[in-house]
Amino acid sequence: MSLLAAILIISGLFFFTGGSIGILRFPDFYSRLHPAGKLDTMGLLMTMTGMALYTVQEFTLAAIFTSLKILLIIVFVFITSPTATHAILDAGVRAGLSPWTAPGKGERE
Template identity: 65%
Template sequence: MNITVSILLFGGLFFFTGGCIGILRFPDFYSRLHPAGKLDTMGLFLSMTALALYSLGGFSIGEILNGIKIMMIVAFVFITSPTATHAIVDAGVRAGFEPWKKHK
């Protein structure tokens, strides 16, 4: 159990790190939102699954409820994070940001 939890946690950290590097390194507004929206959601999914598994110590009702609550966080982030990214991109298009191109 502990090994599974640590593998999931490190996987989550890997995605979070990728998201951070992506936000810093990508060239323009739209491509920066790509790691911000996707990798954070995936990293959160993996790390929260790890926490839910970790809290399932003896499979009592309270522990199972704790796990369900943690997984509900993931469900809500799955709905809200892409919506927020969509809204920001929409606002960016309306504000007139040009997408980045390699050859100008």
């Protein structure tokens, strides 16, 4: 159980790393939203699941409530993360930022 939690946390940290590097490397803010909003959500899901598993190991009522709260955070983040991403994107669209297109491929449309 504790090994499974450790594996989940490590893979979650891996997703977090991918998100951060993606934010640094992607060319414009529209494409930066892809790693920022989603890889972080996935990393949060994995680390939180791992920590909930670790918490629920000692099988008492308080521990079960705590891990249920951690699951509640996951549900909350999964509902709010698309909305936050969309809000930032919408601000960009209304301010009139034009998306970056790959050089040489941009004139296709």
